[in-house]
Amino acid sequence: MTTLEVAIEAVAEAIAAEKGGANSVEVSQDLAHDGLTPSIALIEQIREAVSIDIHVIVRPHDRDFVYTPDELETILADTAALVAVGVTGIVFGAQTSSGELDVPMIKQVASVAGPATFTLHRAIDSARQPTEGLGALSGTLDRVLTSGPAATAWAGREGLKAWQQQFGQQMAFIAAGSIRAEMVPQIIKETGVSGIHVGSAARKHGIVTIEKVAQLRHLLDG
Template sequence: MTALEFAVQDVAGALGARRVGADRVELCAGLGSTGGLTPSIGTVEAVVGTGIPVHVLIRCRAGGFVYADAAELAVMNADARAAVSAGAAGLVLGALTPDHRVDAEGLRRILDGLDVDDIELTFHRGIDQIRDREAALDTLIAGGLTRVLTSGGAATCAEGLDELAAMVEHAAGRIQIMAGGGIALGDLAALQRAGVDAIHLSARRVVADDGGPGGGGESGHEQLDEDLAAAVATRLFAADRPPFPGRRAP
């Protein structure tokens, strides 16, 4: 059975994801402009309060995933601790060495002091910058991670389909493979046939909202497009789940 995760940035998105029957949400901030950063602790607490399992992105800045600065790792450790204390069911994180391998020591420092047996851990799309993803999977399995989020190293999951299938085969149930990156409705069946454990997408739309002069930022904000999310859920779950009471028809 393929799980469904939406990347959301607010309470409204979490409630929409819950209504369409998603299994969990990845909570982040600045998704469209940065690819996602750690949300505020107030947002974490409010989204946890919606009742859907919340996995919080731990990423202190935009850009790459090589964290040579000890202060950056310390910030992410503090954010990880705060998110778990606020009720997060999981954390989404990643760190790479300068030669683009899994930075196991960096991950250890981000998770220092946390009881990771009580939460799920997802290694994010930093894995798509790693050339030897099979070796990376072995490292993450040894480190006790729950899953990886990946497009198979390609710009979109459709382009990375063969690599995703190869990762599923190599994982052999030891770690979950969650497909994410440029997924369209028409991609879902092929991804399920490839054997991925979960589907991840943002399904977002931009709501026009003029910030005005003086640093208001972009002229709008992003929200989950619940109609699109419902269409994804309906198609994904058609074969392997009973109807969800809150799910709307696409």
């Protein structure tokens, strides 16, 4: 079964995602800037409200994916706190100042994330030499949330297919990035990825709705 994940910011959206048939939610705040670390209080409320998997973004600022030593300390502390309240997974990514994936930093955060699963987020999509980075992170990553080496999942589907074929036995690839409902069957067919991650496709007037999520679930199951 192809999994469906919905990006959310509120308890009501998590409930709608679950009722619509999503397998998981990705929780953040400030989705308009691609998501920042949410509060522990929100995560605890969502954990009480739903039984599906809860993946949480750890991202202290929206400037880029380059982090200072002080910011890394915050990232590690936030990761440990989220794991302590029982989240399913941590979602994180980092780049070096020259634009490659920051493999040592990603491994350091992943080491704190256990026993939660660890997802590399779309920092990979704008990284230099992303395929080499994936190879260096084999054994560290449980999932990769990505549009492939492109701005959108539709544009990056050839790259997604190549990554799925090369690394799909080591990590699960979740297609993400401006995915509209009508694109879903073709993306799955062409790439072979194990899951789809959506934001606006699950929303009506900016809010996640049961109906929109159910439509996506139907497309995946069909």
